[in-house]
Amino acid sequence: MYLNLYIVMFMVLFFVSMGMFIFCNILLNNDMTIFFEYNFYMLNSVDVIMVILMDWMSTLFLGVVFLISSMVIYYSKSYMMNDKNKNRFLFLIILFVLSMMFLIISPNMISILLGWDGLGLISYCLVIYYQNVKSYNAGMLTIMSNRVGDAAILVAIAWMLNYGSFNFFFYLSYLKNDYFLFIISIMVILAGVTKSAQIPFSSWLPAAMAAPTPVSALVHSSTLVTAGVYLLIRFSPMLENFILFKYLMLMGMLTMFISGLGANFEFDLKKIIALSTLSQLGLMMTILAMNLSNLAFFHLLIHAFFKSLLFLCAGVLIHSFKDSQDIRFMGTSFKFMPLTGSFFNISNLALCGLPFLAGFYSKDLILEMTLLSNMNSLTLFLCYFSTGLTVCYSLRLFYWSFLNNVNQSVLINLHDEDWIMNKSMIILLIFSVIGGSFFMWMVLPFIYMIYLPLNLKMLVILIMFMGLILGMISNYMYMYMYLNKSLELFSFFGNLWFMPILSTYGVNFKILKLGLMFKKNLDYGWTENLIFSNLNINLKFYMNYFQKLHLNFIKIYLYIFIIWILIFLVMLNMN
Missing domain, CATH: 1.20.5 (Single alpha-helices involved in coiled-coils or other helix-helix interfaces)
Structure with a gap:
């Protein structure tokens, strides 16, 4: 029964995504934007109306979300086969995708809140899916961090009562000259920062890895964490040249640097990929703060494909190594799993920005645009250094997972024969290779010709090679440091500079201690x-x-x- 349900949902989402790509092309060629209003009921002078916005951006993003969701559901058919609650898992995934759809097609703050809160609630249900103490803690950290953004959206809705409608789309150009812009802008940026896990709200993203691997593939590629970036892209006409965008650039840069550094000291396979997502989100926020919203959207779409492929490959590895996620217990699997190893390697190279794979088209363009913008030298250094760190941890991840000597027990079952998983990964592989050039024609219809001196043109390639050399050197350094028990540095960098501890114990320890004191002295005392x-x-x-x-x-x-x-x-x- 459940197998048929998985297949049906896969086919529905896949064909709807293809339709969305065609519809996007029609809207783009005709330069059209469609507003669809549905009146639920009218009581005296009060209308309850659902407004849907269909333009090239929303339809293209919907196509990407539905395509990746269909592949994840098809993959889950095999991955979750022996799970007792597989039907519940499927319904949660469908609700998750529907919440993201509400967020994407809404020009109205009220319906955006519906999708926004839906994402927060269902992500909590998915993080605590395995129902153990680690999952419960991770789920609570996730939902409490996201509640800050939900409250900010509610305050923004309250301030929009000063206008005639909640449809922010009509007010974007007017709000530039309005006094209330400052308050609404702060709230929208705060909401985007919490959902996209920028500093100081970064700790929930690695913790959310307690969810099943297909959920991680969906969350980290196109749904939950991209919601904040998408909201800020929608509001970018209002926020251009705004002083808060400078602070957003700083937050994006720091997030990018800290997560890239942390991934080089982490040994959990899924957490390394999660920190990689955090690094890319920092890059998107930085380029968005430079008033290049189309470029941020372009990188958002391309990143979705190779990041989801990376997580699906990680799922195959975790299953093969008896549900172990520690990369130190993996190795030599390239001999036994050549197909998965090839998928993993190609998605890693796309993430690094290897020329003519998908990631190259957006990352190279972004890094060259940073050279043309009026950034200071520290910001520019952080941007390029974080790109080098991406290559460094990608090489380290591939070396430990596939090339290193195996440290696992003899009872491991390494195989590539699960064709249900392989088919879904092949489709994502195709988009990870050709997606960059394909979406470049759609998202960026005008050719960007960037004239730079030869040494600056070659700087991106040079940074990649330096990251490669640093990754090769660091592998031996890690072995030396680990054997000599120099774990203080591991603890500091691997824990995102103690941010998870600060955002849990740092926030609630004093309050809980005060509560215990009151309980002892008052409830049990006088x-x-x-x-x-x-x-x-x-x-x-x-x-x-x-x-x-x-x-x-x-x-x-x-x-x-x-x-x-x-x-x-x-x-x-x-x-």
């Missing part, structure tokens, strides 16, 4: 004696007393009668 014990004794006394009054003794009635006569006489005398 409050119990003064309030609870006294109340208990007094209530018992009065209850016994009133119970005697209700026993219907004749003398009690006589007493009451005499008291009433006395009261009556007193009142007569007073008159």
